[in-house]
Amino acid sequence: MLAEAPGSPLLHLATHGLLDERGPNRAYLALAGVDELTVADLLALDIEGAFVVLSACNSGRGRATAGGDVVGLIRAVLASGAGSALASLWPVDDEVGCLLMARFYEHLVAEGDAAAALHRASNDVRLTSPADRHAAYEELAAHFGTSGAPAGRRDVTATEPHSQVGDSAAWAPFVYVGR
Numbered sequence: 001m002l003a004e005a006p007g008s009p010l011l012h013l014a015t016h017g018l019l020d021e022r023g024p025n026r027a028y029l030a031l032a033g034v035d036e037l038t039v040a041d042l043l044a045l046d047i048e049g050a051f052v053v054l055s056a057c058n059s060g061r062g063r064a065t066a067g068g069d070v071v072g073l074i075r076a077v078l079a080s081g082a083g084s085a086l087a088s089l090w091p092v093d094d095e096v097g098c099l100l101m102a103r104f105y106e107h108l109v110a111e112g113d114a115a116a117a118l119h120r121a122s123n124d125v126r127l128t129s130p131a132d133r134h135a136a137y138e139e140l141a142a143h144f145g146t147s148g149a150p151a152g153r154r155d156v157t158a159t160e161p162h163s164q165v166g167d168s169a170a171w172a173p174f175v176y177v178g179r
Contacts (some may be wrong), residue, residue: 002037006046008054010053013037014101017056017073017088024063024072034054042076051114052077052085055101060087074177084114084178090174095137100125100174102140115176122172144166 005011015037016030028036054060054073062072072150074087088097103124107117125133 002041002045005050008047008050010051011047011082011087012053012055014053014055017054017059019061019072021063023129024061024070027058027062027073029054029059029073037153039073039076042073042080042124045080048081049083050081052082053101055092055097056086057088057091060089060177073135078177082178084176086118086174086176087115088173089175090173096125096142099128099133099136102136104174118174118176120148120158123176126172 012125013029018028018030028038031037054077060072060074062070062075064070074085077085077087100121103121104117107120108114110116113119123175128136
């Protein structure tokens with residue numbers, strides 16, 4: 001995967017993101033098996049001008065430095081030359097995240113503007129009833145042959161403040177960073 005990154009205009013990583021609040025340079029994206037894509041791995045990439053989507057929990061979080069910069073996965077992506085990125089600021093519900101990404105790419109293809117596409121996709125998901133969101137998720141899962149995995153926030157604990165799918169924290173975790 002990393003060998004194919006240079007020269008790619010778009011990189012989309014849909015996985016689990018893990019953040020160490022005390023050591024944001026130790027953040028990583030979980031890959032298959034026990035593999036990890038670390039901040040150091042991301043910094044080593046040559047992804048000049050690419051648009052990078054980190055569709056993973058907490059992928060946009062980090063720790064602010066005295067200078068106001070945020071150290072973490074998103075900073076590593078931008079430091080590697082990415083022109084822009086999409087990342088989440090908190091744990092993402094699998095069902096809502098899947099639908100948001102599907103709608104995001106539909107709008108991106110139609111309009112060509114990532115920031116506007118994210119805004120429209122967030123509105124689409126926000127205005128969809130929970131029953132319709134679930135039906136759309138099941139339809140996508142069946143289409144791609146991934147049915148059977150229960151939807152939910154696998155990275156969220158019972159004390160997580162963003163636990164209601166109906167609140168904005170569920171459908172608005174992603175931010176657009178860049179040009």
